[in-house]
Amino acid sequence: MSTGTGRLWPWQLALLGALLFGWHELTASEILPSFFFGRPLLVWAVLRQWFTSGLIYPHLGVTLLETLLAFACGTLLGILAGMWLGLSPRVAALLEPYIKAVNAMPRVVLAPIFAMWFGLGVGSKVALGITLVFFGVFFNVLQGIREVSPVVLANARLLGASSAQLLRHVYWPAATSWVFSSLHTSVGMAFVGAVVGEYLGSARGVGYLILQAEGVFDINAVIAGIVVLTVCALLLDALVTRVERRLLVWRPAPASAAHADSR
Amino acid sequence: MRDAVTLRGASLAFSTPQGRLEVVREVDLSVGVGEFLCIVGPTGCGKSTLLNLVAGLLIPSVGSVLIDETPVSGIHPAVGYLFQADALLPWRDALGNVAAGLVFRGMPRKEAEAEALVWLQRVGLAGAARRFPHQLSGGMKKRVALAQVLAVNPRILLMDEPFSALDVQTRAQMENELLRLWAQDRKSVIFITHDLEEAIALGDRVVVMSAGPASRPIGSHVIDLPRPREVEEIRMTPRFLELQRQIWEQLRHEVHAGQARTSAWTE
Numbered sequence: 001m002s003t004g005t006g007r008l009w010p011w012q013l014a015l016l017g018a019l020l021f022g023w024h025e026l027t028a029s030e031i032l033p034s035f036f037f038g039r040p041l042l043v044w045a046v047l048r049q050w051f052t053s054g055l056i057y058p059h060l061g062v063t064l065l066e067t068l069l070a071f072a073c074g075t076l077l078g079i080l081a082g083m084w085l086g087l088s089p090r091v092a093a094l095l096e097p098y099i100k101a102v103n104a105m106p107r108v109v110l111a112p113i114f115a116m117w118f119g120l121g122v123g124s125k126v127a128l129g130i131t132l133v134f135f136g137v138f139f140n141v142l143q144g145i146r147e148v149s150p151v152v153l154a155n156a157r158l159l160g161a162s163s164a165q166l167l168r169h170v171y172w173p174a175a176t177s178w179v180f181s182s183l184h185t186s187v188g189m190a191f192v193g194a195v196v197g198e199y200l201g202s203a204r205g206v207g208y209l210i211l212q213a214e215g216v217f218d219i220n221a222v223i224a225g226i227v228v229l230t231v232c233a234l235l236l237d238a239l240v241t242r243v244e245r246r247l248l249v250w251r252p253a254p255a256s257a258a259h260a261d262s263r
Numbered sequence: 264m265r266d267a268v269t270l271r272g273a274s275l276a277f278s279t280p281q282g283r284l285e286v287v288r289e290v291d292l293s294v295g296v297g298e299f300l301c302i303v304g305p306t307g308c309g310k311s312t313l314l315n316l317v318a319g320l321l322i323p324s325v326g327s328v329l330i331d332e333t334p335v336s337g338i339h340p341a342v343g344y345l346f347q348a349d350a351l352l353p354w355r356d357a358l359g360n361v362a363a364g365l366v367f368r369g370m371p372r373k374e375a376e377a378e379a380l381v382w383l384q385r386v387g388l389a390g391a392a393r394r395f396p397h398q399l400s401g402g403m404k405k406r407v408a409l410a411q412v413l414a415v416n417p418r419i420l421l422m423d424e425p426f427s428a429l430d431v432q433t434r435a436q437m438e439n440e441l442l443r444l445w446a447q448d449r450k451s452v453i454f455i456t457h458d459l460e461e462a463i464a465l466g467d468r469v470v471v472m473s474a475g476p477a478s479r480p481i482g483s484h485v486i487d488l489p490r491p492r493e494v495e496e497i498r499m500t501p502r503f504l505e506l507q508r509q510i511w512e513q514l515r516h517e518v519h520a521g522q523a524r525t526s527a528w529t530e
């Protein structure tokens with residue numbers, strides 16, 4: 001019964017075709033009002049126009065730049081904070097309720113504050129993305145540091161490792177391995193931060209395009225924007241998978257445990 | 264004979280939720296330079312704890328630990344430790360693991376890896392240099408761990424039930440390998456095991472620990488079997504069997520005492 005993915009993809013493609021065709025038929029006959037549901041051919045036309053005129057590129061570039069910056073800064077800060085608190089249990093105990101509170105807060109609500117602090121440009125989106133990326137990485141690193149095997153640690157010390165060498169050769173790899181296992185989530189979070197930030201107030205970016213289209217009730221352009229974002233997210237995810245495979249060769253099983261927990 | 268390791272009246276207690284647990288009490292023990300000392304005792308009596316004291320991972324509550332007849336508190340660079348549990352760095356391949364100690368001690372990476380490869384060859388694993396710990400069998404991991412600790416050339420080698428998890432054939436093979444490597448430079452060894460046969464086959468002397476808590480050495484038996492030894496063959500000799508009977512007499516009593524105490528706790 002089991003069909004490999006190799007033989008599954010024509011069916012998956014056919015399903016996509018059927019869905020598109022159904023959408024087309026239902027909206028063409030106005031069974032579904034095209035004002036609310038758009039029309040696939042018009043969405044296609046918008047996409048073509050965006051890419052042939054080059055209009056989309058600066059917007060896409062801005063969104064990806066924001067994603068990249070938020071991802072890099074959020075990950076770095078998360079690693080540093082996680083390692084610091086992981087190695088100083090007293091500070092961790094002191095800060096624990098605050099960390100819990102900030103983590104429990106739906107952090108998207110910070111977007112207006114960031115817009116006020118950092119303006120409508122790239123800065124406020126990166127700030128939002130960082131707050132989203134940071135916590136996932138932070139908790140993973142904290143866990144990673146706390147779960148370093150005491151025997152491995154003792155062994156490294158007996159072999160002659162200094163404190164600095166323990167940090168570099170034991171704590172750091174332990175921490176970063178957990179970061180890599182949450183890469184998918186982190187990249188996704190950075191992307192969400194960028195788009196939501198743009199959507200809530202900006203002058204550029206794919207989120208801004210969607211916002212503008214929505215302002216004039218151009219449902220086809222809204223859907224086109226969503227399509228662009230989805231394809232980008234899939235490409236980023238594939239990229240992450242490749243990076244992960246190279247960096248986690250030492251791991252017994254492909255790390256995807258932390259894959260689906262948030263977003 | 265000079266002593267490589269001396270314990271003088273060393274006691275160690277853990278504070279547990281149930282109160283103070285004195286694991287070893289007033290242990291006096293010494294290991295001569297170049298001596299292969301085996302310690303046997305019932306499970307849970309405090310053998311690993313004793314070894315951790317010598318390694319400097321634990322500090323005695325009372326008494327002292329001397330290395331080369333000098334008191335120490337903490338890890339001593341002349342001491343190597345082969346742990347009972349898996350202790351390899353999971354993110355380094357076999358070669359990286361064996362090189363680790365050399366790198367920690369300041370050797371340039373290239374040089375350390377060249378030296379590590381020689382050690383992997385000595386334990387018969389040159390072909391697995393690029394494999395990560397999770398890609399190695401239990402016996403291979405133990406070999407890598409052995410190469411790892413021997414690579415830093417410790418004068419004093421502590422081994423905590425290193426072969427207890429291995430199957431019989433692999434185990435005999437590793438015991439012979441260990442004896443061969445040891446014969447080359449006669450490190451001072453403390454070898455912990457719960458297997459009396461293994462202790463007699465390997466050691467110059469076997470020390471028996473009493474059942475815990477508050478365990479201490481209660482007997483020391485010189486093993487006057489000739490070297491070099493082949494562990495499977497030496498087991499058949501009359502002298503071996505005689506020693507085994509003699510030491511077992513003492514050990515049996517402790518094992519039964521230990522079991523009685525453990526079952527009293529769990530009931």
Ligand SMILES: Nc1ncnc2c1ncn2[C@@H]1O[C@H](COP(=O)(O)OP(=O)(O)O)[C@@H](O)[C@H]1O
Nearest residue numbers: 277279284286305306307308309310311312313
């Ligand atoms: N960190 C610890 N805290 C509390 N009790 C411990 C600790 N380590 C070991 N023990 C106890 O000390 C006793 C001796 O342990 P161990 O030295 O590992 O025994 P062995 O190696 O002889 O089997 C056991 O009863 C064990 O439960």
Ligand SMILES: [Mg+2]
Nearest residue numbers: 310311347423
């Ligand atoms: Mg033990």
